[in-house]
Amino acid sequence: MTKGLQWLVGLAIVATLAGCSVGTLQPDAAPAAVPGASPQRELGPLTGSLSHPKSKWVPVPWSELPGFSEDALHEGWVAMVANCARPNAAFAPLCREVRQLALAETEEQREWMQQRLQPYRVESLAGGQSEGKLTSYYEPVFDASRRPTATHTVPLYQAPAGLVARRPWYTRQEIDTLPQAQAALRGREIAWLADPIDVLMLHIQGSGRLRITEADGSQRTVRVAFAATNEQPYKSVQQWLVSQGATKVSLWPEDTKLWAAQNPQRLSQLLWSNPRYVFFREEPLSETDAASGPVGAQGVPLTAGRSIAVDRESIPYGTPVWLASPGPVVPLAKLVVAQDTGSAIVGAVRADYFAGTGAEAGRLAARMNQPLRLWVLWPK
Known part of the structure; x- marks a missing residue:
């Protein structure tokens, strides 16, 4: 990114988000601020380890973070500023400075x-x-029709009336086959x-x-x-x-x-192997919205290559994270922000990388399955 383009992007970010009110997540989403932390940059009187329901946080010097001096942080700052639209309680006091630094070198x-x-x-x-697994996800784009046609026959649904959280509804197979579910x-x-x-997918x-092709x-x-x-429980297709x-298997739909x-008579079995079924809501897509990803579980738009999904019992939403993975698909050492979650993203050192x-x-996203290390970057 050129310096001029960086300045324009930063200006757009500030103009868009400067007026956002600073909200907070629920208390269980944000661990207590680190007591007694001092402003040292390297080893000094560091605080003790922090424990969470599924992880332990061990204080380390900045020199432990691989690639920290090489990352193009201005690219990650987009996610940092977006984070300040709904920060966790510990990070909220820093948001004014974060916004001001959107234009910085x-x-x-x-x-x-x-x-x-x-x-x-x-x-x-x-x-x-301290080593876990990194996978990836993305936002697919498909052609669709507002009404059924000879070629477009598979519906995408809003949530049905009467759906109750944490109460199992019909399985994917039952939705496809039972008249009462279809009604x-x-x-x-x-x-x-x-x-x-x-x-x-x-x-x-x-x-x-x-x-979408509309009716007109x-x-x-x-x-x-x-x-x-x-x-219903998620099962891996x-x-x-x-x-x-099957010898060639990935999350890429073409495989x-x-x-x-090659096995048309077994298509239903394949689909029904995952009983979990997702319902959607339609959202307009303005030119501004189209430049960012969907809204994650934190409640802010995801940033391609800079947002991750985590287990919130290990890392709370809105936490800046240093992510390091040696590959083999793509080596990564970069600033990201914990802004989403997923049913399969469980454990202390576990992340799903939003690819775009x-x-x-x-x-x-289909190819990424590689080793991972994480460092949370918590306010002093």
Whole structure:
């Protein structure tokens, strides 16, 4: 990014978010601020370890963070500023400074982080394991029709009336086969897609964009965001394919479609292997919205390459995190922010990396499954 372009991006961020009120998450989403922390940059009188329901945070010097001096922090600052639209209680007092630094040089941002934040290595409570797993997700884009056609026959639904949180509703198989389940969803269709695997992919990713052909023939792009689930357990379709002897398996839909084309009589079995079903809400997609990802569990838009999903019992939403992974798909050492969660993202050192929107991001997300280390960057 050129200096001029960086300045324009920063100016746009400040103009957009400077007027946002600073809210806070619930107390259980934010650990207490570190007591007695001093403004040292390297080893000094560091505080003791912090414990959370699923992780332990161990204070370390900045020199432990691989690649910290090389990261283009101004790119990650977009997520830092977005974070301040709904920060956790510990980070909220820093948000004025974070917004002001949106126009700063990378080195000034790096200096601020070292002065105001303390890195903590994230470890498991049992055994102190500091290496975990990094996967990735993305926002898919599919063609859709506002009404069913000869080619677009698979509906995408809003949540049915009477759905109750934490109370199991019909499974995916029952939704496809039981008249009472289908009656409950009648009239709740958002749009129709041509391929059931594309719908399944939207359910797995939790959000996406639709290029919709309206009833009058006009076209527009909308976002479909996560609204609710049927409260059934998530089961991996990829693991099911492996158990069936599939040799090429990934989250990339083309691999799954290839298997389905070779085994058309088993398509229903493939779909029903995951009983979890996701319901969506439609959101307009302005030009500003289109430049960012969907809203994550924290309640702010995700930033491609700079937002991660975490287990909130290990890392609270709104926490800046230093992420390091050696590959093999792509080596990473960068500033990210914990802004989302997922049913499969469980454990102390576990993260899902938001790769962005569209096919290229989907290819990256499908391939990523690699070692991970995390450091939370907590206010002093």
